[in-house]
Amino acid sequence: MSTLDEDLSRLNFEYLMLARECARSNPAETAWRFGLDKNHIEKLADMTLEQLRDQAESSRAVIRLLPIFVPNGVSMGAYVDLLQPLVSERSDENSAI
Incomplete structure (x- = not known):
């Protein structure tokens, strides 16, 4: 397997694990x-x-880059904030440990 194929397989595998x-x-x-x-x-x-x-070693990229669509009047920061847990939730989780 060439270096390119190995790198692509590794990247694919990491992406698939994350997904x-x-x-x-x-x-x-x-x-x-x-x-x-x-x-x-x-x-x-x-x-x-x-x-x-097996999927990662298909010699094809499995990563699909999606265009970022932001409706008028909404900032990218608003989208990011929706995915972040609240700070108080994080502190509650840490205190329970």
Whole structure:
């Protein structure tokens, strides 16, 4: 396998692992972040490491870059804020540990 194929496989695998973990923990966020529909999210969440590795080694990029659409009057910061947990939620989680 060439260096390019190895690098692409590694990048694909890391991306698929990230997408799978997101699909397992928050399907709605997965739809927004990765541009996947409900069926793909469910399939991804159920994939094993071996299945992810097989997909990653397909010699094709699995990453899809989505255009950023921001409606008039809404800032990109507003979108980012919607995905961030509240500061008080973080402090509550840390105090429970």
